Amino acid sequence: MSDTLGTDTAEGRRSQGTPGTGGTAASVPPDPPRAAARRRGRARTRLEIAALSAPAVITFLAFVIFPVALAAYYGFYQWKGYGKPTDWVGLNNYRLILTDPAFHDVLWHNGLILVLSLLIQGPLAIVLALLLNQRIRGRSTIRVLIFVPYIISEVIVGTGWSLMLQSNGAANDLLHRIGLGSLEADWLSDPDLALWTLMAIITWKYVGFAVILMLAGLQSIPDEIFEAAQIDGASYWQIQRRITLPLLGPTIRIWAFLSVIGSLQLFDLVYIIWGQYVSGTAGTSTMAIYMLAQGRNAGNYGYGSAVAVVMFVISLAVALVYQRFVLRRDLKGAVTEGTV
Amino acid sequence: MSATTTRLRTSRRPGTRAPAGRRDAPQKWGSPVTYFVALLFVGVCVAPVLFIVLGGFRTNSQITTDPAALPDPWVGGNYLGILESSVFWGQFANSLIVALASTAGIVALGLMVSFVIARYDFRLKGAMYSLFAAGLMFPMVIAITPLYLVIKDLGLVDNLLGVIVPQIAFGLPTTVIILVPFLRAIPNEIEEAAAIDGMSRIGFFFRMVVPLSLPGVVTVGILGFVGSWNNYLLPLYVLNSQANFTLPLGVQVFSSQYSTDTAKVLAFTSLAMLPALVFFSVFEKRIVGGLTGAVKG
Numbered sequence: 001m002s003d004t005l006g007t008d009t010a011e012g013r014r015s016q017g018t019p020g021t022g023g024t025a026a027s028v029p030p031d032p033p034r035a036a037a038r039r040r041g042r043a044r045t046r047l048e049i050a051a052l053s054a055p056a057v058i059t060f061l062a063f064v065i066f067p068v069a070l071a072a073y074y075g076f077y078q079w080k081g082y083g084k085p086t087d088w089v090g091l092n093n094y095r096l097i098l099t100d101p102a103f104h105d106v107l108w109h110n111g112l113i114l115v116l117s118l119l120i121q122g123p124l125a126i127v128l129a130l131l132l133n134q135r136i137r138g139r140s141t142i143r144v145l146i147f148v149p150y151i152i153s154e155v156i157v158g159t160g161w162s163l164m165l166q167s168n169g170a171a172n173d174l175l176h177r178i179g180l181g182s183l184e185a186d187w188l189s190d191p192d193l194a195l196w197t198l199m200a201i202i203t204w205k206y207v208g209f210a211v212i213l214m215l216a217g218l219q220s221i222p223d224e225i226f227e228a229a230q231i232d233g234a235s236y237w238q239i240q241r242r243i244t245l246p247l248l249g250p251t252i253r254i255w256a257f258l259s260v261i262g263s264l265q266l267f268d269l270v271y272i273i274w275g276q277y278v279s280g281t282a283g284t285s286t287m288a289i290y291m292l293a294q295g296r297n298a299g300n301y302g303y304g305s306a307v308a309v310v311m312f313v314i315s316l317a318v319a320l321v322y323q324r325f326v327l328r329r330d331l332k333g334a335v336t337e338g339t340v
Numbered sequence: 341m342s343a344t345t346t347r348l349r350t351s352r353r354p355g356t357r358a359p360a361g362r363r364d365a366p367q368k369w370g371s372p373v374t375y376f377v378a379l380l381f382v383g384v385c386v387a388p389v390l391f392i393v394l395g396g397f398r399t400n401s402q403i404t405t406d407p408a409a410l411p412d413p414w415v416g417g418n419y420l421g422i423l424e425s426s427v428f429w430g431q432f433a434n435s436l437i438v439a440l441a442s443t444a445g446i447v448a449l450g451l452m453v454s455f456v457i458a459r460y461d462f463r464l465k466g467a468m469y470s471l472f473a474a475g476l477m478f479p480m481v482i483a484i485t486p487l488y489l490v491i492k493d494l495g496l497v498d499n500l501l502g503v504i505v506p507q508i509a510f511g512l513p514t515t516v517i518i519l520v521p522f523l524r525a526i527p528n529e530i531e532e533a534a535a536i537d538g539m540s541r542i543g544f545f546f547r548m549v550v551p552l553s554l555p556g557v558v559t560v561g562i563l564g565f566v567g568s569w570n571n572y573l574l575p576l577y578v579l580n581s582q583a584n585f586t587l588p589l590g591v592q593v594f595s596s597q598y599s600t601d602t603a604k605v606l607a608f609t610s611l612a613m614l615p616a617l618v619f620f621s622v623f624e625k626r627i628v629g630g631l632t633g634a635v636k637g
Contacts, residue, residue, distance in 0.1 A: 048541055049456050053468065056453035056512055059445075060471070063509035064478050067486035074486060081489065128381055131374050144624050145382045148389060151620040153570030155588040156613045159595050160392040163602060170391060170408035177408065208385060265481040268572045272592060288481045295485050296577065304485040312482045319477050 068312060075306035080299050093306035102280070103307075106290045109195065109283065114263035116199050117206075118256055124203070125210035125255070126248070130240060132211065133218045143215070146208040154205075158272030161201050162188065188273065194282035201269060206262070210255055217251030218244065253326050260322065264315050267292075287311050389613075396607030403602050418607035428611065430583060431590035435615075438503050438575075438586055439568040445508035446564040447557055450515030455545055457516065458523035459531070469520070475513030480506070480573060488577045502578040503586070507568050515560045522556035523549060562623045569616050587612040 075093055077085035097103050132142060149157065164170045165187040172184040187197045221244065229239045267288035270279050276293045279285035291311065295304015395403060396418050397411040422428050457469050480487070487506055488497075496502030526549065534544045550557075572588040579585055585593065591612050595605045 045460065045541070046462075049460050049462055052452040052545075053456045056449040056516075057468065057471075059449060059505065059509045060475065060512050063487065063490065063506045064475055064483060064512075065471075067483045067490050068478055070486040070489065071483070074489070081492075128377070131377055134374055136374055136378065142378055142382055144621060146385050147620070147624070148617065149385055151566060151616055152389065152613050153572065153588050153616065155570075155572050155591050156392070156609050157388075159591055159605065159609050160388055163395075163606070164388065164391060164407075168404075168407065173407040173409075204384065204388070261477075261479065265479050267481050272572075291481075291485065296488065301485065301489065308482055308485050312478075315479075315482065316477055 068308075071305040071308045071312070073305075074302050075309045077302040078300070079302035081301040085302060087302075089302070093303050094310065096303070097307055097310055102285075103287075103290060105280075105283075106285050106287050110264055110266070110286050112195060113199070113202070113266060113286070114260055117202060117259050117263050120199065120203050121207050121210050121259065122252065122256065125207055125214050126245075126252070128207075128211045129214035129218055130244070133215060143212065146211055148208070149205045150209045152205075154268030155272050157201065157205055158269050162273045165197060189278065189282055191281065191283045194274070194284050198270065198273075198284045201273075202266075205269070206259070210259070213251055213255050214248065217248050221247045257319070257322055257326075260318060261315060264311070264318065287314075392606050392613075393610040395603060396610050398603055398606075400601060400603050415603075418603045419611065421604065422608050422611055427582070427590070427594075428608065431585050431587050432615075434500060434584060435569055435586040435588075438500055438507070439565050441500075441504045442507040442511065442568040443561050443564040445504065446511035446515050447561050449508060450512055450519055450560060451550070451553070451557060452545075453512070454516050454519035454523055455549055458520045459526075459549075469516070472513045472516040475510075476517070478510075480510050484573055484577055487574075491578055497578055498580045498584055499578075500584060503571070503574050506574060507564075507571065511564045511567065514563060518560055518563075519553065519556050522553045526552050558623070562619070565619065566616055569619075 074085060076088060076090060078087040078089045078093070079085035128146075132139065136142075167184075167186045171187060175181060175183050185193055187193055225243060225247075226239060229243055234242070265288060266286045270284050270286055270289055271292070274282055274284050276289060276297065279289055287307070288311070291304055291307040295301060295307060298304075391408075394411055397414045397416065398409075399415050402409070402412065453468070453472070457465055457472075491497060491502045491506065494502075496505070530548055530552075531544055534548060539547065570588065571586075572592075575586045575589050579589060582593065591609055594608050598604050
């Protein structure tokens with residue numbers, strides 16, 4: 001619909017017949033159109049649209065879209081970040097990235113983290129949400145407490161866990177005390193263990209968020225459906241498997257999408273706990289760590305920008321494929337709603 | 341809108357389930373297995389946080405001899421020392437300024453643009469919504485290197501504004517996605533009544549939309565505040581001098597500076613997380629409700 005006078009717009013919407021407003025439509029007669037007023041109104045509407053949306057659109061374009069476009073530009077240069085980039089190297093940065101064994105390592109780590117996050121957190125969150133969705137005492141308190149790790153910043157989580165997991169830290173001491181001394185290990189620097197330690201910390205930090213999402217999804221399923229199934233003699237597990245899980249589908253798919261995007265960007269936790277150098281030897285480094293180390297910290301802004309572009313392309317490809325094949329039904333009306 | 345429906349549904353639930361409770365009283369308590377698992381889960385979630393908080397009440401020798409034990413005796417010196425230090429309060433103030441300014445910016449800009457998208461009809465409306473929705477694909481990590489260069493060109497390196505403005509920009513996508521359904525849900529009758537009474541669209545915005553969308557605004561504001569309070573990557577790139585550090589940077593620097601003084605690090609860390617925790621526990625319902633709304637689009 002093109003620009004229209006304010007009152008016209010309201011009528012246009014009314015005539016579309018939203019359930020609540022249909023009844024009143026007949027009682028308010030439309031104003032007789034007056035061309036001059038309409039033109040003035042239209043200009044005014046345009047001005048309002050511009051004034052209200054400009055600050056957000058400009059800020060967003062300048063600090064989100066423009067930097068991403070800049071990265072694409074700088075990525076073609078060998079550039080130290082001073083003056084104008086002049087040393088055009090074409091696709092050389094990208095060739096170097098894609099052939100660098102260190103980049104293959106971080107890509108592999110990101111991939112592992114992505115898959116393991118889905119496989120560990122997904123089922124765990126669903127089971128916990130099903131349990132917590134029952135009517136038990138103190139449900140709201142439990143809900144607050146399981147969300148605590150998600151609210152605390154990555155820096156604090158990282159600092160706390162790295163102190164606990166040191167070889168002479170609280171984790172090993174606790175194992176020793178409960179008679180599992182044989183399980184004591186060098187959780188952070190043993191390359192065979194470090195990634196699993198990271199997965200444990202990630203699960204600890206983010207599973208509460210997943211559970212809260214699933215709980216919200218469960219509560220949007222009408223009780224009548226469960227009652228009907230119960231009357232038909234379905235067992236608890238049959239109900240969960242045949243009714244709850246399918247109806248929870250949209251929530252699970254959105255959660256998985258958020259988790260995948262989060263896994264591809266993982267930075268803070270690894271950087272705080274392992275740092276730029278140790279994360280490489282412990283096998284927990286991620287693409288974002290590689291970007292910081294090879295880009296800003298090495299002073300190679302052209303190369304860092306190229307890494308950013310590679311990360312962006314990977315994330316975008318994953319996101320598009322996911323939306324195309326998995327989220328299509330759920331997002332109908334969310335991302336594509338603009339065409340209304 | 342979704343947030344409100346969820347809340348309504350939650351409050352209606354006890355009524356619909358009441359007959360089951362009356363019929364079978366012990367059912368109300370649920371099975372012990374449920375409680376056991378719930379307690380275990382809560383324990384796992386909370387124990388590391390307790391370790392950090394309680395560790396601050398111990399001495400280093402206590403921590404070295406018995407890493408996983410309760411304070412014995414309790415020592416307040418670590419906390420007091422940090423509460424008396426100007427470094428902590430300086431960083432606290434920086435974090436607070438950045439978080440409040442970012443939140444105000446996110447809410448103001450987000451509310452205005454969401455209002456346009458939700459309640460005006462114009463040709464670029466769809467494109468605008470898609471632009472912000474696509475912003476969810478541009479996380480800060482990916483844009484950080486060139487973003488730093490933009491900030492550098494604007495002369496905002498080592499300036500709190502260099503953190504605030506990009507945080508507003510990156511907060512907008514979530515804000516728009518949450519607020520647009522909220523604003524759409526305001527009944528048209530209200531807008532018509534306002535128009536008949538001679539109120540302009542702008543007047544309608546300030547007098548009706550802002551108060552009516554308050555729940556959504558609060559949700560967005562909380563997400564913005566907590567996100568800013570916890571942000572590490574952007575301050576890491578932008579802020580250089582210790583006087584400008586926000587708390588996450590401060591925690592990291594403090595823990596490497598005093599790496600031998602574990603108790604002090606733990607005290608500093610727990611004081612740094614306290615504001616976000618308090619903020620969260622006060623507004624917990626809104627945060628959870630807002631996330632629900634966001635998920636359902």
